[in-house]
Amino acid sequence: MSLALIAGQGDVPRMIAEHHKDAGNAPFIIVLKGFESDWVRGFDHEVCGIAEIGKVLSTLRAKGCDTVSFIGNVKRPDFSSLKPDLKGVSLLPKIISAARRGDDALLNSIVAIFESEGFKVIGAHELLDGLTQPAGVLNSVAVSDSEKADIQEAYRIAGAIGELDIGQGAVVCGGLVLAVEAQEGTDEMLRRIARLPVEIRGTEDERKGVLLKRPKPMQDKRVDMPTIGPSTVLKAAEAGLKVIAAVEHAALWVEVEKLKSLADADGLSLVSLRGNGDWP
Template sequence: MLALIAGRGALPKAIADAQRERPLICALEGFAPDALSVDLTFRLETLGTFLGALQTRGVTQVCFCGAIDRPRLRLRQLDFKTLPLVPRFLRALRLGDDGALRVVVSLFEAKGFDVRAAHELLAGLTMAAGVATRSQPQEAHQGLPALGRSLLAAMGQADLGQACVLRGQDVLAQEDVSGTDALLARFSRHGEGKGAVLYKAPKPNQDRRVDLPTIGLATAAAVVAAGFDGIILEAGGVIVLEQDQVIETLDRAGLFLWLV
């Protein structure tokens, strides 16, 4: 049996709808998915009990999907079955996002659960190499994939962010814990995005079963509003939700979507 450890957004419902049998839908308290009823809600302080509940229900596979913010650990609210996990929790909270996720995934694997990637459960979530839009990248954009990869490698060492904004050979901004939406909002507010490009890719050595970077229609609309030239994504490495609408939105505005 499959359980979705779901967060905010449309991705959990898309995955659930694609399965022959409805998965068990689980959510961290405060981070329920869009348009999908939740079967089990848990808190970090009750994770040990939650893992036992999954085993009791016959769950053998789990998929982490959807967005969550880093939760707080309230030590006074720990239940008995979660107490043995505290040392690993504390280690996770000292790490960056990717490191913390690795610790969480290891807790599920230690209980015998097979961790499945979202793009394994729903074909077509990522896109193959090529330009998906009518508009094409120009000569000024040709060096940006290499610049983006180099920058993401450095960001990955610090375990921070999966996106950056580039123009020419300049790095205009890097994603931080506030996420891609906040990154793009800065440019739409100040009108400084002309000629810029959003580059997004997984961190080097990231566990691609969890937290694969994602864009959707809201991302495309924000890039248009910011006056960017387009979006560059790692082919096969970024989930693109609402693909037809994303491409249509970029086409209408004359922006490109380049998978490389």
């Protein structure tokens, strides 16, 4: 395969690009306008507007790419202010109508476009196995029975939230749903946990509660995989949480060695559940 990354923000695009370059297969990079950053200078790349779909497709063909991966978070655009090219104009109505049904429908419609143009679409987790984790407690902080019960409840709640296409994450503490993630993102959700009354949450001295992230049940795992990075651990620590949990091979653990040492130092457990949500 000849691989192109269509890159949004965050550390994951850079990590994957460098990993493949080190292995002698430097990918071609499409940088989405607004997400330019320094690391792409080391790669053959092109900057494209988010609605310049014709330019993206013709660039990929000119570079001989047959496989694409959408990597890194991209904020939902203001569709009314986009500057589509000719191809973009023809496709935008369908994309906008999908976007109205939620993030998941929006991403699926974009994957479908690239597939119908003959490209193979693969997920970040297929490009860097080390980003996902098998089932297990990933670090050296043990999990108590009551935390296990909170993990199960958070798994159930996040599943229900995902089915409604609301979001991927939930925080549960002592059986109580403290927060549910919608458009604000995980870091912002964790920030508000820290502002809840101490009576219903943990503290840095006495940790309680679980953050769990899982893909939406109907979600295509090739896009928008739940991501857990150093800032997730730092914010969860500040929020007094005890556990960060996800599902085996269904989350991107960015810089996992750093995550483990941060979590060990703060007294947080990192847990990767079995695919069916069972305790590892």
